Amino acid sequence: MMVLLFAVEILVQVGVPSVGIPVSKWVLGLLGGVCWLALDRLDIDGRLRLFDAARRVGRRWPALAGLALISLFVYLLQVAVGWLVLGPGAIDLLVFASPDAGVAASSWELGLIFSAGVPFSTLLMFAPPMLLIEGMSEGRSVVASVRLVLRHAVPMGLLALLTMILVFLAPATFLLPVLLTGPWLLCVGLVAFRDIARQSREALWR
Template sequence: MFRAVPLRWMALCLCPMLVEAVLQVGVPVAGVVVSKLLVPMVSVWWLVTTDQRVRSGRFAMGLALRRTLALRNTLILVALMSACVFVLQVLLAWGLAGGPAARLLLTADPGVGQAFSRAQVACVLGSGTIPAMLLFFTVPRMVLDGMPAGMALGENLRLLRTGWRPLTVSLLVSCALVVGFVYQPWLLLLVLPLGYVGYWAYRDTFDPPQHA
């Protein structure tokens, strides 16, 4: 997939992160909370664009945006489910450093660097990869296949049980890269394309190649 247009694939996976950065820096006080609700919607657009390019050979980002906006209820559900992961991270931050420190995290206050050690930040960020596994197949099934949220989540849980070996490897790699990013920022270049691994896991599971 990457051999044809690697730079465009990399640019595409950067989009959600760039939107998150703009929101957190540009929106006073509430930027972090706003980003946790809006960036999952951008990620849905990324997923639709990725699927569109793989299946039709065209990124067609405008068409992907129109398709994404048509998924109104699904967008809201994906945003809320993704926000739950962030809520768990904030609760962990509260437990590690106390309520005032967690509030600094919520508001992207510059003092957060003094409130948390680097190891605590790594722990908080890495912890999000665990509940995020509940959305591994759930989101693409909802977005690309139109499956109801409850049914998609139940199917995801079933697949976590039956395919726990490769999914555990995926979880450990994701967690290691996210934790490592706190110490070595260049690892972000490896973290971002992981979404494509999730997309191909979905395709391999639900849309396997047909053999004669």
């Protein structure tokens, strides 16, 4: 599933002219929601069914599409950090993938740029399952996710720190840390959702 996500991201970036990178982040936001449903079903009956998970989204596709804009905000944060680290040429490099960007970014600079979005994405990591599994609206799912992460700041902060380290190392290691630990991190996210989100259901629905 992790390889599929990376493959779709690359295909969108290559297939969509000029703005393929921003569009791919939005598409990944959509697929991320489907993955939450797939993991939920995997936990229930032990079978991973991606296409069945996509069908289960049903009438919530428009809501999921709106929620997927969060991925664009995370990406824009990374672009902003890139502009601070690399200068104005970072826009051509990170948004348009222009070969004439005139910017030579080291693997460590790229790692810093990519990992910059992790804290914000951690705050909102429970928004998709709140929308698709718990049935909340877009706004309430975002608020509920932020409340849960802040309420459990220590374990979620440690998870965010671990993710930042792995993402920071990814450009220098051909994405191996992310590919090897990504499935485990997805399962950790599901366990965290089960443990802290559903235990707090009554408070979240007030």
